[in-house]
Amino acid sequence: MGRSPCCDENGLKKGPWTPEEDQKLINHIQKHGHGSWRALPKQAGLNRCGKSCRLRWTNYLRPDIKRGNFTAEEEQTIINLHSLLGNKWSSIAGHLPGRTDNEIKNYWNTHIRKKLIQMGIDPVTHRPRTDHLNVLAALPQLLAAANFNNLLTLNQNIQPDATSIAKAQWLHSMMQVLNNNNNNNTSSSSIDIHNTNNYIFGQSSFIENQPNISENFYDPTQSLSHIDHQPMDSFSSPFRVFSHQDIVPPLISASPDESKQTQMMIKNKEILKHNEHTSNPSSTPTFAQDHQPWCDIIDDEATDSYWKDIIEQTCSEPWPFRE
DNA sequence: AACCACAACAACCGCGAGCAC
DNA sequence: TGTGCTCGCGGTTGTTGTGGT
Numbered sequence: 003m004g005r006s007p008c009c010d011e012n013g014l015k016k017g018p019w020t021p022e023e024d025q026k027l028i029n030h031i032q033k034h035g036h037g038s039w040r041a042l043p044k045q046a047g048l049n050r051c052g053k054s055c056r057l058r059w060t061n062y063l064r065p066d067i068k069r070g071n072f073t074a075e076e077e078q079t080i081i082n083l084h085s086l087l088g089n090k091w092s093s094i095a096g097h098l099p100g101r102t103d104n105e106i107k108n109y110w111n112t113h114i115r116k117k118l119i120q121m122g123i124d125p126v127t128h129r130p131r132t133d134h135l136n137v138l139a140a141l142p143q144l145l146a147a148a149n150f151n152n153l154l155t156l157n158q159n160i161q162p163d164a165t166s167i168a169k170a171q172w173l174h175s176m177m178q179v180l181n182n183n184n185n186n187n188t189s190s191s192s193i194d195i196h197n198t199n200n201y202i203f204g205q206s207s208f209i210e211n212q213p214n215i216s217e218n219f220y221d222p223t224q225s226l227s228h229i230d231h232q233p234m235d236s237f238s239s240p241f242r243v244f245s246h247q248d249i250v251p252p253l254i255s256a257s258p259d260e261s262k263q264t265q266m267m268i269k270n271k272e273i274l275k276h277n278e279h280t281s282n283p284s285s286t287p288t289f290a291q292d293h294q295p296w297c298d299i300i301d302d303e304a305t306d307s308y309w310k311d312i313i314e315q316t317c318s319e320p321w322p323f324r325e
Numbered sequence: 326a327a328c329c330a331c332a333a334c335a336a337c338c339g340c341g342a343g344c345a346c
Numbered sequence: 347t348g349t350g351c352t353c354g355c356g357g358t359t360g361t362t363g364t365g366g367t
Contacts, residue, residue, distance in 0.1 A: 092355060108334055
């Protein structure tokens, strides 16, 4: 396995491309195709290495490249695909026609990554950051994000809005992370996949066991674009549920219709209730059983004292990582 | 107007896979 | 089978633009 020596050659120009160079490259490729990139610069009369030409063509000059800002749908697709594929920028780019891997990578590093971090999400794992200091530091923001006033009146309003549900799911997930830390003497920072809300962050056993339900389950997807410069109490989870068939998720609306979401929510509640009543206790636990406290929040009266208790319990118990 | 800090993005670098000989 | 070449990928750096002081 040899290494390409092309960029080590002396006398080859580096740095930004001039319009003249661009034109030469375009003309040559339009006439002859790129063929061997290594041989191309000489044939095209360019004092560049083949690698530089290839990069310039694939990232900038190619006629099918889409210019302009990323749409909310594209952004959501990137997040979804990144949660599945990781930093496989070329694979991600394959699902975004007209976008290059370099462009996506840059957009990720300059925009999306920061937003996720700002929201307390690990941009690598796409889960709430579980390192102790970060969780502690993020707690006030998370509490604000959850917008307790909305949560406390969740069930007093007949039709809770989708954003409130997303916030609530978000908060609950963080609470479970905290509780995990409390209950885990081994100071491991990993999340128990069966005990946490991975139905938000990835494929859970619930989803895998119950694809029919997962297809109908409320999708909390929201574009990240609208949380720019917004107070934390107006954000929502950027994550969505993947089903089996959704390994490569389709494009979805970034601004789903509110009433539709509400209908979905009601439908999902019915499914959960139905599941609760009909499931066999000895079989694989259902979503409702796995997440009983959370279903209770949705289905039962949520009171001030309930939330107070949670917070006090979570915050007053000795942290395994405290001195 | 000058300076600085930061953001955005184009381009480069190094590595590994695949292929031909 | 080993070697060298080419290409593509992902991480990083450099350059330019923009806003604040």
